[in-house]
Each structure stands twice: as C-alpha cells, then as structure tokens.
Amino acid sequence: MDGPLIVQSDKTLLLEVDHPAAEEARRAIAPFAELERAPEHVHTYRLTALGLWNARAAGHDAEQVVNALIEYSRYPVPHALLVDLAETMDRYGRLQLVDHPTHGLVLHALDRAVLEEVLRSKRTAGMLGARLDTDDVAVHPSERGRLKQALVKLGWPAEDLAGYVDGEAHLIDLVTDGWALRPYQQQAADSFWHGGSGVVVLPCGAGKTIVGAAAMAHSKTTALILVTNTVAARQWRDELLRRTTLTEDEIGEYSGARKEVRPVTIATYQVLTMKRKGVYPHLELLDARDWGLIVYDEVHLLPAPIFRMTADLQARRRLGLTATLVREDGREDEVFSLIGPKRYDAPWRDIEAQGYIAPAVCTEVRLTLPETERMVYATAEPEDRYRLAASASGKNRVVEQLVARHSDEQVLVIGQYLDQLHELAEHLDAPLLTGQTTVRERQRLFDAFRAGEISRLVVSKVANFSVDLPEAAVAIQVSGSFGSRQEEAQRLGRIMRPKADGRTAHFYAVVARDTVDQEFAAHRQRFLAEQGYAYTIVDSHDLEADPAE
C-alpha cells in the first residue's frame, strides 16, 4: 500500500502530485471528488454529498467510489467514512422525475417512505400537483428546477429522467480550418453533452468560447448566450463567426444598444435583469424562441434574478462557463443545482503545462508607506482605510518602475479608484478606459492595444472579465474590490493568452504594507495560490535598487 492519496477525516483527499500513480488516481477520483486546491505538491479534493450524487447521476456507483479510495489510498481508509459515503450515494435516485405519457412531468418513487417524507416537507409546498397513485405525484413543469433544488436540500436528490426539449433545430458546425479543438476542450464539450447540463471550469484564456461553440455544434439547435457586457458579446460573435458555420445574419445581439432575436442570440445579463415598473421587460427573450441550448458565460457572476429565471428553464440544456467558480456570496451550490454539476475542471497549472495558456509569474510588491501617510492611515475612519491604503501615492512610483522594467511589452494597469487611475494615466501618459468610456471608444482602444499601437493601458474594473487582449503580457494591479478572489484571478486571466513567442506573463499586485490592503491582498491571492500560482513577495525599495532586472 503506497498510493498517492491520503484520506482525511474531514472528507478531504490529499493527492500527492509527484507520485507516479498520481495521474491515474486523479482520473479515478475526479468523477466524485471536487478539486478544492491545487498548489505545487499536493492537491486537495473534497467529498461532498452533491459531488457524490453527481457521480451517481453520471452513472458511477458507491462500490466504484469506495474501490477508488481504497486502491489509491496510502493508509487504511476510515471505515466510518466509507459507510457514510455509500449511504450518501444510496440516497440518490430513490425518487425519479419522469416524463409520463399522459400525466406529463411526474415524480416517481422507488421508495414510498421517501416520497411520503418529501410530500410532507414544507420545502416542496406548491411544487407538486395531484397524487396519481401511491408512487407517483404530478409535478408542475415550471417547478422542475426548484423541486430538484428542494429535493437536494432535503437530501433525497431525484434522478431526472425527463430529458430535455430538443429545441428548434438549426444547423451549426465547427469550421476547423487551420485550428483544431484542443484535447481538453473536446473533453469538456463531450462531458457536458453526455451529462446534459452543467458547468465547465477552465482557466482564463484557455478558450471557453470554443467549448461553447463545440457545445452548439453538438446541439445543432438555436442557442441563447448570456454574457456579462456588450464588449464580451461582440467578442463572442466574432469568435463564433470565425469558428463555426454561422453567418452574421444568424447571430443576433440583444443588449442595451440593439435588440435582435436570431437563431443564435447573444444577450447581456444587464439587459435581462433590467427592471422597469417592477417587471423585467426583456425576460420574454427567454421564451422568444424554442431555444435548444442556453450558454451562461462567466457563470460565477450570475446575478440573482437570473438564478430565479434559470429555475424555470430546467427542460432546456444549460451550459455554464467560468474560470473561477468562487463566489464571495457562497452561492456556488446554487450554480451547481440550477445550471448543473461541474462537468469539467482542470487545474490551471495543468493547462499551462500543456502550453495552452501562458506561464505566469505573480509578484506582490510591498510598498512601505512614508511616515506621514502612515499617520493619516492610522487615524482614519475604518471605512476609509482601504481606499487610503489602496490609493497610496507611492504606488505611482512603483508602477512607473514596473512599467520601465517591461518597456517592450504590452502593459495593463488595473485599478479600482477612478481618481487614482486618472493620476496614473497622466503619470504614465497612457489612455484611460473606465465605465464612462463609450463602447465605441473602448473598442477602439482595445483594437489599438491589440494591434500594438499603444502599449500601455490604464483600465478600471470594466476590463476585469471577458476582454480578450492576446498580446497583453504584463498586468499591474494597484487596487481592487477588497478581498475578491475571483477578481484577482480574472485579472491574471487578462494576460494568460499564450504569447506568440511563448513569453512568460507577469502579474504584479502593488500592496501597501501593514495596512488592510495587505490583508485583502492575502485573501485575494488565495484562489490563485490554491491553483499553484505562488506569489513572490518583493519590497518596493528592492525594485529601486535593481531596476534593470
């Protein structure tokens, strides 16, 4: 017994990556264990009820899970844990959602006692219709999602056998001239398709759009794509035009500016969740066509109203795409239960090792505040402290040094506070791009940056997501929204497109020492550190001493 796996009593699994059998073990546990952390030496997986039920849904049984643990574990696995695991998995599928030829959607019980328990629960109130016979209860079709969610909360997840509506057929194919799906993209698209619905987690820059395109090619139906903003919508359209048989006439944009409904429609979250006189006027888009596939881009940002709408869409195939499924509001579970389980997840470093994303070096530059600023900080009100520390004047100098260090590379400077950004833009003599910049101007600046006409760009949080800037190789973060882990990862993601010459990307976070800025930075870095991006920490005066490095 000398496996790569160590089972902890809190149901985490430690996988030693340097072990010769590590890859084999990873494949064995991936179907039922959630990857939680992936730093250099040991990856941590967690066994959760949801994960185990998803494994059941995907056709894995308890025996397989137990065997995988026993086979790859270095030490004897606690008996109680194995028993608990088998019992948890056994709770799945005692109830089934089936499509009854005459009664429509029906909850069918294989275990009558469970059905009785569920019927008496307050959680399912109003979701279930007439009792058809001892083992069957009618389900209101609109409640399919909410019922499934409620059943998961009750601990009796239903096996959904009702299937999906086919949707309106529409021919879509991939046009693979001069490129091909990468193996992990293929795997992700396939495992999504076999699972029916679900979330694909891939690092920034690893080509999630192409996974979406591949899914559409599988589906060959009309599709609705929900994205974060208009710039992202345009990028999706361009990518789809390039990678698929779709033509411009087949792709519609549904945003603040345009309201087109075409076989493939790209809509922004903002438009859908816009509320006027207490109603969401654009929600009918969801029913405008018989969509065969709904794609949620950047699913970690899914706003609450969309959660509610998604519950009604359980009969349609749903694909969620994200790089960082960490939500500071802790609603990851809702994403999984409404859109679907995680169908594919790869550690960032693995994709990097395959050469599909640029290797990145993360550096935290610690800036010691001058005495006067320290006093101002020390006496400031708590709510002002982060802003004070984050927009410390010394950061300008540091940014300048860093920019000088990477004088021949495309540099993004990212920040939170507009006055700080204005100052920086002036300081560096670089264009500034914020929420106030018009879409047209944004496009122009991004295009110029892509073309290399400008090599410095100061941006606010509008550039956090979905902005494709392939040649950006250096990002300097001067401030952010407090301790947001996914923001940090998304910002790193801006520079992770593989570079033409295979250069390493550099990510700098400039942090004021001994302030809340430093505390928030530690929290922000957690996701990336857990993905194996260890931050090197340097002092700002070291930069000064060695500018040539």
Next chain:
Amino acid sequence: MATFTEHLRALGPDGLVALLELRRDLAAPPPASVRALAARATTRASLDRALATVDAGVLATLDALLVLPAPVSAEDVAAALGADAADWVADALERALAWADEDGLHATPGLAELLGPWPAGLGPSLSTTLARRTPETLAALADVLGVPDPSPEAIAAHLADPAAITELLDTAPAGAPAVLDALAWGPPVGRSPSRDAPGHTAVSWLLQHGLLAVGDPQHVLLPREVALARRGGRLRAEPPVRPRLEPTPVDPGLVAGEAARHALEAVRLTAELVATWGRTPAPVLRAGGLGVRELRRVAGALDVDAGTAAVLVEVAGAAQLVADDGEEEPVFCPTTLADEWGSRGIGERWAELAGAWLASDRAPWLVGTRDDAGALRSALDPTNHRPWAARLRAAVLQVLADAGDGRLDPADVHAQLAWRTPRTAPTEHAVRAVLDEAALLGVSGAGVLAPHARALLDLIDGAVEASGTDGRPDESDGWASRTADALEAVLPAPVDEVLLGGDLTGIVPGRPSDRLSALLTEIAEVESRGAGLTVRFTEASVRSALDSRTAEEILAALGAHARTGVPQPLEYLVSDAARRHGQVRAGSALAYLRGDPAALATLTGHAAMRGLGARLVAPGVLIATAPPAELVEAVRAAGLPAVLEDADGLAVRLTPTAHRVRLRRRTVPDPALGRRRLERVAADLAGTPDPEPEDQGTAEPVETLGLLREAAAAGREVWLEVAGPSGPSRRRVRVLRVDAGRVRVLDAERESELIVAVHRIVGAEPAEPSSGEDLHADRSAT
C-alpha cells in the same frame, strides 16, 4: 456422612490454594481455622460474591443439587438439566459452591437461601408439605390413596412415583391436570379459587389427594415431586445452553487499521486535553466533577462531541494524567505523571491509557444523566464510579477476544454476558457504552478486539483486583511493553517531512513524527487531520511562535523537515511577522521622568541616580523602578529642578516628607457613662419581685451551688434532690462543705455523712428550721 468443613479440610493445601484463588474474599483477613473458613464460605456475602462469577450452567447445576432428592450424582444433574453438566459440576466444586462425599454431591450450606425461595421453580418436597397436615387429614389421605401407613413418609414415598400420580389423575375431575400443569414450571404457588369459582372442584380434589398442599389461607403450593413428575423429571423446559457466538467475519487489516487510527487519535486528544488544562485548568464543581459548560469547552477545544470528551476526561483521570489539585479553589489540571506520560513513545502512552481504562471503576456513560436526587451527573464526579465497571470491561473484552476475528452486535455481547454471569448481568446500555469506549480508545476496531489490545487480556485478573487499590494496573509483568510494541507494529511509520505549498499551507503525507507535530502545532494552524495532517501558516500563528523562537530558527526548523524547500511567500511571511514582532514593547516601571532630552541624558550616569533602576527608553523619557517621590528627590540631588506630575500632566505640589506611624486612638472611659449603666442594672434588679417563701428551691445549677454554699456557711439544713441509679431522691441534709465539685453533707435522719458530686445534684431547697417532725418527707419511691 461427612460435613462441608470436613470436605474443606480434605482439600489439602493445594486444593485450598486453588479455592482461595477463586474466592479471594475467603483469604482476607486470613481465617484462623478450617472451621472458620467454612463458616465464612457459607456466609451470604461470600456466597453471593462467588455466585456473581459463575455462569448460567453452574447456577442451573446448583439448583439441581438443591432440589433433586439425595443422593445426587453428576449423572442425575445432567439428566435433570438435559445437558452435559460435567464442567458445571466441576466448576461448582472448585469454587466450593458444592461439595461431594461418598453419598454424592451436595450444595454448600447457605445456598438454599440465596437461590430460593423456589430453586428451579420448584416448591417444597412432599415430606415437608405432608408433615404440616394433622394426623386426621393424613389418615384420610392415606385412606384415599390406599396407603396402609398414614405417616407422611409413607404417603410421600407413594406419591413420589410418577406412575402413581398419572394413575391418580385418571380419576381426577376435569381441570385437575391443567391446574398442575399451570404450576409445574413455577412459580409453584397458586391462588386458591373461591368456593364458587370454576377451578374449585379440581383444586379441592388435588388437595384431598395430596397433589397440592395448602400454603396459606389464600394460596396453594405444588409439591416438588409432583411438579417433577409433570415436568417429566426435567428441571428446565429448555436445557441451559450457552448462546452461540456467531461473529460476522471482518477483514483483519480493517480491524488493525481502524483500531490503530483510533488509538492514535485517543492519545493525541488526551495529550491535547493535558495541554489545554495545562494552560487554563478547569474549575472543580463544589460537589466535585467537571461542570457541563467546562465539559463543553473541552469538547470544543478538542473538536469532539461531549460524550467523547467525557470518556477522554474520565480516562485521563483514571490514568492520573489530570487530577483535582485540592487547593482552596480547586481546579482540574495535569499531574506530574502527565509530563512523564507525554515524554514516552506513542505505544507506551496508549498502553497506559488502555490499561487505566480497563482497570477503572469509572462509569463515563452516566455523565449527563440524572441521579436519584435529580442532579445532573458530571464528568469526573467522585460518585460516578461503579464497583462492577472494571469487571464489566474485562468481561466485554473477554467476549470480544472469544469472538476472534469476527464482529459481534452489542446485543450478542450482552447475551454472552447474561449467560456468563447471570446474577450480575450488566444492562445492555452499559455494555454498549463499554463497547463504544473500546472503539473510541482503539482497543477494538470495526467491533473486533484489536491485535494490539490482546496483551491487555493478560491484565484482566490483575486489573480487577487492582481496581480495589489505586486504580492503576500493576505494570510489573510487562503487558505494557508488549501492548506498546504491538501497537507500534501496526501503526504507519511516522513521517518526518512536510510539503510546504506556495499558498501558505503545509501537508504532512502521513502520521507526523512527534517532533514535526510539535513544531507544526506551534507555528501553524491545523486545517485537517486524518491519515495526514494539513496546516495553514498565518501571521497570527507565526507570531505566537516568535515568542519562543526567532524567525531564523523557525525557518531552519521548517527547512529541516521540508522535502521541497520553504517557498518564498512562507519565508516572507515569517520574516515579515518577525519584523513586526515587538514593534510595541511593554515593561514595568514605577516612575518616569520626561522633559528635555539633553538634561535627562546627563542624569543617566549621575551618582545620585544609582540604585533607582533608571533607564532611558527614548530621548526625553527615562523610567525608574523607584517610587516617584524618591526619584524626584534623587533628581533634585543631581541638580535638576524636577517637579512631580499627576495623570493629567499637572504639577503636584510637593510637601516635605514627614514620617508617621499609624495608630488607633485610645478611648478613655467616661465616668458619667459607667455610672449610668450601673444605675440601669440596679433599676432592673429592683423591678424583679422577691420569690415567695415556698418557691425558694432551685434547679439552676449555679443557683443551687450558691444556695448550698449559703447553707454551709449558715449551718442550715436543706432539702437536697440527688439523681441516683433509681431516680432522684430527696433528703434533708445539713451542708458541711462545698468544694472542688463535691458537696459534703450530713444526713441528720440517717445519721450519716456523705459526699455528693455536684453533677448529681438535681436541685436544692432550703428547709424550714424544723422541730423534728416531717423528717420522712422523702417523696421518691425509694
């Protein structure tokens, strides 16, 4: 025919030793003679103890010896029980619960009372019941039965024959056999039906024919021989059979793994308990024991549930690792033995815990229940012990050992114990609790006795005895080292390296060695445990370690264990924490000087400042260990015009020191006051009326003595009431002297002088000067 005493004498030295081994209470204190030994062995207490240790088969055998007609042989017993009784008979003989002579087997005298009133559910014998009948009814009975001799013996002999009873019952009224059968398997007592009740005819007929006997006016008894005849000569409906052990087979690897894991965990948790209480001892309740809230706190600190915490605390207490310190405000804190324990190897530490648990008479499962008075029982409560707890643990362990590699249900274990010691069968709840304890401590794994716990079995005999003394098993025979070795053999090898990640976590891929574990718990926070250990380094965790180590030492210590090196972020974290460590410092001083830095600087070397503990802590700030006034004086002596200031920085006016000693003012009595008091006393006295002449006697001791002294001085006669052996007596006496607790008086009438002890004097009353009559006024009977 021999006697029990002779039987014991005949055992010889070896036989007696064997007996005393089995019944140790007979040897303490050593009996003076075999007669004394026999007397002790037949006492209720000793027999009760002996019966507590025998199984249901032996008890059935003893029943048989009590009820079967003499002479009884081992074969008779076997036939009556319907089972092979040879072992049981031998067992009973070994323990002197039975004895044998040329006539056969006998139950030891005294057993009948203990196993009664109806051993084996059988009533009194026919000869006993018949002997209670009057000669007339006997004659009538003999007549009915056709027995020529109307003596009880003859009739009994006739009825003892089952064939006779069967024959007799053929002529019985309907219902008579049913009545007999209802009583046949015991208890042999039935209520007499009233005259018009349905069974009356049958019962009357049975009484008439001697098949039932009258117990008391309301009850009838079934004689033993009749019952045996109805039972077909058997003592039991079902022969006594030991319940079969049917363990479910379990993979031995699983057992060893589970038990080893729990053993490790138990040792770790106990060590943590010791550490926790070492830092902050837990207060002892006034009634002794650990309060509910304290127990919950322990559970929280150890991250276990309260039940587990109670067991851990009790085991630690039994192993004397923690104890009540007995101070005025008593607390539970670790003992010096805990330090010794902590320094030993993991195996030895566990062996000590397991041994202490086995020998302990503590009952942790009572924690949280309420006693008879309704009070909540707390952990470590001094009353939470049960004398049988150690015996129960040993018995449970023995059953597990007998089950070999198979798992038993708690109910099966309980059934086994109910067979093995029916007279002291524990409740199933206690059995379950002990099984849970065994699992928790890693004595068993997956419900099977762990291989490393087998050496504990050697301890059982000794442990049970040792529990009577100090609760700590005797370690002389090496069971401890054998247990320790056995455990260490199944434990995974300790791992001495940690994999440090850039996300400030560290993972020990296995069981950390003691050294590594101590290091990591000192400088990191534990995130998860199990087969491995994961920790997270935070600024707070590193900072606490910086009190005892420097950053370099921490990094060197980590580096020595880190296979993959110390990542830069961690290195930075440690040195950054070290940089901030001690940014603000605290110390003690009694006074300070502040002011012009240059002026203060001149002071530091000045002779006047010597001995004041003066020290510059910052430019312009000097502290001293002398009081402020003294400091000011010294500074002035050094030529600086210092001023004392108060908390607001305002100058305090310094008055010249004047030494004083504090005294309480003495009060001088006011003559006027004293006089007034005396006057009040006098007035009170004056207000009390004089006693009437006939009321002049007294029973007040002080007053009596006064009266007597008066009489002595006056040479007067008094009536003296004196307590005597036959009650108080009253006599007229002349008091001669009162001294040293005695009164010397002269009884004029009897013309005798006597001395009366003062405490015997009940009362006295002056006598009227008499003329000689009324001398016989003695009111007492004497």
